Amino acid sequence: MQTRYSEEFKEQALSKVLQRGDKSIQSIAEELNISVFTLKGWLKRTQSTSITKTMKQQRPKDWTRHQRFEALSHSGTGP
Numbered sequence: 001m002q003t004r005y006s007e008e009f010k011e012q013a014l015s016k017v018l019q020r021g022d023k024s025i026q027s028i029a030e031e032l033n034i035s036v037f038t039l040k041g042w043l044k045r046t047q048s049t050s051i052t053k054t055m056k057q058q059r060p061k062d063w064t065r066h067q068r069f070e071a072l073s074h075s076g077t078g079p
Contacts, residue, residue, distance in 0.1 A: 005034075010042050013028070013032055013034070013039060013042065014039075014042055014043060014046055016028050016031075016032070017039060017043055025039055025040060025043075
């Protein structure tokens with residue numbers, strides 16, 4: 001059975017991860033009694049969403065090499 005977490009809980013968990021200092025993501029997950037894989041998944045989705053928002057505010061020709069690479073890797077297309 002899959003557990004559903006509120007958006008507020010996810011935001012608080014991610015805030016703990018981003019401000020964890022010397023703590024590991026594993027230890028934060030244990031504190032919150034959730035899977036480390038769940039926590040890492042939320043973190044990954046948040047990071048890719050913020051990259052996408054940043055890129056939408058700029059013209060593609062103004063993107064950095066890293067932003068271009070991220071756009072290609074997220075689009076599922078490429079050489």
